[in-house]
Amino acid sequence: MINGTPVILVLEYVVLALPFTYRTLDAGLAAISLPTLVEAARSLGASWPTVLLRVIVPNIRSAVFGAAFLNLALVLGEYTLASILLMDPFPVWTVSIGQSEAGVSVAVSLLSLLVAFLLLFVLSHVAGRRKASRGVA
């Protein structure tokens, strides 16, 4: 069945990602005056899907990006459960290749560090520019 297929990894990652996603989005929502914005949009004629897509999501954009990058970093480093599930994603593969070719293992580890650093840099740049353009004190 789903054992041994990537679907099992998706299920695992979803469960792992939930608390991080929840905390990040919750903080994003707390930073805007949500009830008033929703009610203003409703009184202007917005349906519930429109409220979500045109009012809420654009105003918690950096929280959505934050959650996405956080989860990417989480998934990139998740070894234990993937290994137990007998899957072979990036971290598991890095360890197994390290047993025969140590150089390759070191190289991809370094590469993953650089990618993670780059992602965080992009994220903080995006969030920072947004703050600057909004002039949040």
Place this chain on the structure above:
Amino acid sequence: MKTVLETPQAKTGASVELRGLRREFGEVRAFDGLDLTISPGELVALLGPSGCGKTTALRVLAGLEAVDAGEVLVDGTDVVGVPASKREMGMVFQAYSLFPNLTVRDNVAFGLRLRGVATAARQKRARELLELVGLSPQEKRYPHQLSGGQQQRVALARALAIEPRVLLLDEPLSALDALVRTQLRDEIRRLQLRVGITTLFVTHDQEEALSIADRVGVMRASSSATARPSFTPGPRRRSSRSSWAR
């Protein structure tokens, strides 16, 4: 200044009637047997201490609050089952209701965009409304770049942009400082007379209510079962229009 607001259909305000409204939050009764009639084009202020149910009454009319019993008639039709998004009510909140991600102009045009008005037409309308509230130079700014008074002007323009049947003002001045409050109060009245829109204005400030409204409804804290507002005519009736023209 000629604007779209002076088209005939915008001139005729709707009539509003609240009949025997009851609203309870668990054990707490906001009001029971609330009756209120607003004639077309009239500005009625609801005045009362906090917790007397005046804001709840306004939110019931807006469709943002459910009602346990009673009728809400707009132009003689019961709108109790109609969702807020279909009631065509323009609402101005206490504060911070502008969409932070949109410019002033896009905020005003938001309701028109939802109604499928073409880009050029809705931007033209948004400009006219901003001119009406005296904020044309700020149309490209974002809400956080405006003062509190300016933000409330934009919120007013945004509410009027959809040519609502009724204008609902939920303590729109209470977050502002005294000088701005007086200016904006006079300006709201001037605009309301000009557009001729039926308006419900909720406030806890007696002077504010008396100076802006055609009639003032006073609500008492609802320890008593019935909260029927008692009415006093405002000192400035609609007939004294000329004194507002300046």
